[in-house]
Each structure stands twice: as structure tokens, then as C-alpha cells.
Amino acid sequence: MNLPILYAAATLVLGEVLVLCLRRFVPRLGRGLVLHGAVGLAALTIGLGRSEWFRDDSRLMAALTTSTLVVGVLALYAVLDASVLQRPGKDRLTPRVPALLRELGRVLAVLAVGLFALSVVHGIPLSAVLVSSTVVSAVIGLSLQDVLKNVFAGISMQLEAAPRVGDWLTLDGLPAKVVEMSWRTTRLRTNEGHMIVEPNARIADSRLTQLGNGTVPVAFGFEVGLPYDAPPAQAKTALMAAAASAPGVLGKPVPQAMIREYGDSAILYELRVWTRQVDHITVFRDAVFSRIWYEVHRAGLSVPFPIRTVHMQDEATGRTESAQREQQRIVDLLGGLVLFEGLAGDAVASLARCTRRLYFDAGERLVEEGEPGDSLFIIDRGSVVVTKASDSAASANLELAVLSAGSFFGEMSLLTGEPRSATVQAEGGCEVLLLCKEDLAPMLEGDPTMAEVLCRAVAERNQATEDAVARRRARLDERGVAHDTGSILRRVRHFFRLPGG
Ligand code: CMP
Numbered sequence: 001m002n003l004p005i006l007y008a009a010a011t012l013v014l015g016e017v018l019v020l021c022l023r024r025f026v027p028r029l030g031r032g033l034v035l036h037g038a039v040g041l042a043a044l045t046i047g048l049g050r051s052e053w054f055r056d057d058s059r060l061m062a063a064l065t066t067s068t069l070v071v072g073v074l075a076l077y078a079v080l081d082a083s084v085l086q087r088p089g090k091d092r093l094t095p096r097v098p099a100l101l102r103e104l105g106r107v108l109a110v111l112a113v114g115l116f117a118l119s120v121v122h123g124i125p126l127s128a129v130l131v132s133s134t135v136v137s138a139v140i141g142l143s144l145q146d147v148l149k150n151v152f153a154g155i156s157m158q159l160e161a162a163p164r165v166g167d168w169l170t171l172d173g174l175p176a177k178v179v180e181m182s183w184r185t186t187r188l189r190t191n192e193g194h195m196i197v198e199p200n201a202r203i204a205d206s207r208l209t210q211l212g213n214g215t216v217p218v219a220f221g222f223e224v225g226l227p228y229d230a231p232p233a234q235a236k237t238a239l240m241a242a243a244a245s246a247p248g249v250l251g252k253p254v255p256q257a258m259i260r261e262y263g264d265s266a267i268l269y270e271l272r273v274w275t276r277q278v279d280h281i282t283v284f285r286d287a288v289f290s291r292i293w294y295e296v297h298r299a300g301l302s303v304p305f306p307i308r309t310v311h312m313q314d315e316a317t318g319r320t321e322s323a324q325r326e327q328q329r330i331v332d333l334l335g336g337l338v339l340f341e342g343l344a345g346d347a348v349a350s351l352a353r354c355t356r357r358l359y360f361d362a363g364e365r366l367v368e369e370g371e372p373g374d375s376l377f378i379i380d381r382g383s384v385v386v387t388k389a390s391d392s393a394a395s396a397n398l399e400l401a402v403l404s405a406g407s408f409f410g411e412m413s414l415l416t417g418e419p420r421s422a423t424v425q426a427e428g429g430c431e432v433l434l435l436c437k438e439d440l441a442p443m444l445e446g447d448p449t450m451a452e453v454l455c456r457a458v459a460e461r462n463q464a465t466e467d468a469v470a471r472r473r474a475r476l477d478e479r480g481v482a483h484d485t486g487s488i489l490r491r492v493r494h495f496f497r498l499p500g501g
Pocket of ligand 1: 367373386400401408409410411412413414419420421422423424461462464465
């Protein structure tokens with residue numbers, strides 16, 4: 001049989017067996033056309049190289065060898081790409097090495113083997129090739145400046161893994177999804193179905209907020225202006241309620257309501273919420289802002305930002321209308337309390353004028369145990385916790401009661417002149433009305449019901465406190481007995497050499 005054909009056939013068979021094995025073990029290799037091409041070219045080069053007719057045609061052989069080397073390196077790169085570079089990265093979805101970088105690697109591999117073939121196979125000195133290629137690249141570089149800028153921007157974006165195909169981002173404030181990234185451009189689709197083709201360099205330069213693809217929660221801040229006379233605790237509660245009920249808001253990480261600054265006409269709050277709904281941010285923002293409006297209204301506050309509050313001056317009384325409304329509210333509140341049941345209407349009204357409204361944030365102390373004091377507090381909104389310090393440093397404070405709107409406290413020091421018998425602390429945000437001893441004294445003299453209610457409260461609360469202290473002491477004593485019994489038992493076991501001694 002003819003020897004060149006034998007060589008060619010053997011190369012072809014061996015090569016195809018190798019391709020078959022590779023395709024079996026490297027699933028991402030696909031149809032492997034470049035591998036078949038490389039095998040075919042290798043077989044042709046070896047076959048013709050052995051034949052007498054072509055062996056001396058050096059130009060044909062050099063061209064064939066160069067083609068085989070180039071296609072061969074492409075085939076090798078395809079195997080490397082499929083088996084290593086394309087393997088999924090940490091997120092298990094996208095390839096470990098971005099597409100653009102893999103393409104760059106392919107071009108560099110072909111360039112390197114091309115240079116090698118020019119110098120070794122064609123005998124052209126490498127320095128000549130490099131000089132001419134430098135001149136050519138300078139010319140190309142100048143004329144393709146913009147294109148290259150985009151290509152390098154694309155490469156740097158790929159290196160920083162920012163952003164990826166499938167991710168959502170806001171580009172100059174406009175939400176859009178990345179659908180394709182090429183050497184030169186990035187294609188984005190907006191929620192309205194508009195396709196935007198942005199040069200990579202512009203994407204790299206612009207103010208870009210990456211939102212991811214919804215697998216990791218992202219936070220959005222909603223800025224709302226609320227009136228100055230709304231206590232922060234009440235405003236924050238309304239905002240948190242809006243966050244809790246708005247669709248798409250995650251429970252964890254927990255939403256946060258914070259004051260950002262004191263604005264010109266309103267206190268500016270920020271409600272920060274987390275969501276995975278990055279594909280419909282406009283709808284999401286609408287849902288949260290709408291809920292804020294409803295919750296804020298239900299809490300009795302004015303419509304969020306921008307706010308213009310016009311103060312109407314009532315010239316006859318010199319009071320503002322809102323102050324009059326507030327006064328009426330206090331009269332209604334005091335008139336409804338058992339404490340002031342015996343007072344006539346105008347006495348309640350004059351007492352209401354003596355009150356001072358005080359606001360407390362969650363955890364703030366309204367009254368401190370042991371302090372002197374002679375004022376009475378009436379809770380208008382929220383609740384407070386009454387605690388008594390423990391007599392031993394080891395045990396926690398004793399909780400005596402939780403008092404809510406409509407209850408009063410501070411009557412003990414007011415009536416007896418003794419230091420405050422307990423500490424009173426705001427549970428959430430709370431509002432109280434403060435009445436001084438001087439304002440209450442004339443009422444106490446003229447109204448026996450008030451004195452009776454207050455004295456009964458003092459007696460009942462004193463009793464409750466004593467009971468609570470006694471209960472705790474009994475519990476501690478029980479624990480002490482159990483502890484002593486245990487230690488005596490251990491000593492007895494030790495003395496009688498019993499197990500556990
Ligand atoms: P005063 O002692 O002036 O300050 C602390 C207040 O806590 C006290 O008045 C009562 O009004 C209130 N207080 C004390 N003990 C109790 C209790 N056991 N239950 C409810 N309130 C209490």
C-alpha cells in the first residue's frame with residue numbers, strides 16, 4: 001500500500017478516536033468541529049509531507065503546517081475552554097471565566113502560534129515580525145481608538161464581574177436588565193421592553209447601581225417628610241407598619257425607619273426596606289410609597305413631603321387653632337378619667353390648661369426610683385413599665401406593672417413627699433401629661449373623690465409592691481434551701497465514702 005496514504009489514514013483514525021474520547025468525557029465540548037478540522041489538517045500535512053510530489057514544494061508545506069498549527073491550537077483551546085474555563089463559578093450558574101476573557105485568551109493563543117509559525121516555519125526573523133506588527137498595531141490602535149476603548153472597558157467589566165448577563169441595574173436612574181455583553185457593547189432591556197445598546201466605555205463611565213438578579217436581597221431607601229409635631233416614635237411606627245404590609249418587602253433583613261435630617265418644613269425620615277423584586281423596581285417603589293401614605297394617614301399625621309403648614313392666628317384669644325384643638329383633646333381625656341370624675345367641667349378645663357405634654361422615646365426613663373418628685377403623670381399614648389431595683393446586685397430588677405393610656409403614676413411622691421418608690425420607663429414611644437403639685441393642690445382640697453382615688457391607688461400599689469417583693473424573696477429562699485441541701489448531701493456522701501461524694 002502507498003506509504004503517504006497509510007500515514008494520513010493512521011493519523012486520521014488516531015485523531016478521530018481521540019476526538020471521540022474527548023467528546024465523551026468533556027460534555028461542554030459540543031460537536032467539536034474545530035477538533036475534526038485539526039485532525040483532518042494534521043492527516044493532510046503528514047500525508048503530503050511523506051509524498052514525493054509535494055515534499056519539495058516548501059511553500060505549500062509551510063502554508064499547510066501553519067494552518068495545522070493554528071487550527072490545532074484552536075482545538076486545544078476548545079478542550080481547555082470546555083473542561084476548565086467554562087466550568088461554573090461560585091454562583092453555580094455562570095462560567096468561572098467570563099466569555100469576553102475566554103475569547104481574549106483564544107485570540108492571544110492564535111496570535112502566539114501565528115508568530116511562532118512565521119518565525120520557525122516560514123523563516124521570517126521574529127524581530128522583523130515584531131517591528132512590522134508594532135507599526136501595524138500603532139496604526140490600527142489610532143484608527144480604532146474608540147473601539148479599543150470599548151473593548152478594554154468590556155474586559156475590565158468582565159474582570160470585576162460587574163455586571164453579568166441576567167443582572168438588573170439602574171443606569172442613570174433607569175432600571176434595565178443586562179441581556180448580552182459583547183466585545184464592544186452591552187445590550188440592556190427595560191421593563192417597558194425597550195432595548196438599549198450601550199458602548200461598554202459609557203457603561204463603565206456612568207453612574208451604575210447594580211441590583212443583581214434577585215438571589216441576594218437589596219435595600220431601597222424611601223424618603224418621606226413628616227410634620228415636626230409628630231413624635232419620632234409615632235412616625236417611625238407608622239413607617240414600619242407600611243414596610244410590614246407592603247408587597248415584596250422582606251421581613252429579614254429587618255426594615256429600618258430613621259430620621260435623616262430636620263428639613264425646612266418637615267422632619268425627613270428614611271424607610272429602608274429589603275427586597276428580591278429587582279425586576280420590577282418601579283412597581284415595588286409604588287407599592288411601598290402607597291402603603292406609606294395610607295399608614296401615615298391612619299396614624300393621624302399629615303400627607304408626606306412636601307408639607308406646607310399654614311398657622312392661622314386667632315386674634316381674640318391669641319391661640320392658634322391647633323392649640324385649641326389640642327386643649328379640647330386634653331379636656332376630653334381628663335374628663336374621662338375616674339381620677340377626675342368628681343370635678344366640675346370648668347375645673348377640668350382649668351386643670352387641662354395646667355398640663356404639659358411630654359414625649360418620650362422607647363426605653364427613656366420618666367421617673368427614677370429614689371429621686372425626689374411631686375408631679376403626677378397621666379399617660380395619653382403608649383405604655384410604661386414600672387420596676388423596682390433589686391436589693392441584691394445579683395438579681396434583676398423586679399417588674400411591678402405595665403401601665404397604658406389612661407393610667408396615672410407618680411401619685412405616691414406627690415401625696416407623701418417621699419422619694420419616688422419605683423422607676424418608670426417608656427415601653428415604646430409614649431406621650432404623657434404632667435400635672436404639678438401646685439396645680440393639683442386646690443383641686444384635691446375641693447374634690448374628695450380625687451383624694452380618695454389617689455389614696456386608694458397608693459394603698460393598692462404599695463400592697464402589690466410588697467407582695468411582689470415577698471414572692472421574689474420566697475423564691476430566692478427556696479433556691480437557697482435547695483442549694484444548702486445539695487451541699488450538705490455532698491458532704492455526707494464524702495464522709496460516708498458514698499458514690500458522688
Ligand atoms: P412614685 O413613687 O411617685 O413614683 C413611681 C411610681 O410608680 C409610683 O409613684 C406609682 O405611681 C408607680 N408604682 C409604684 N408601685 C407600683 C405598682 N406596684 N403598680 C403600679 N404602679 C406602681
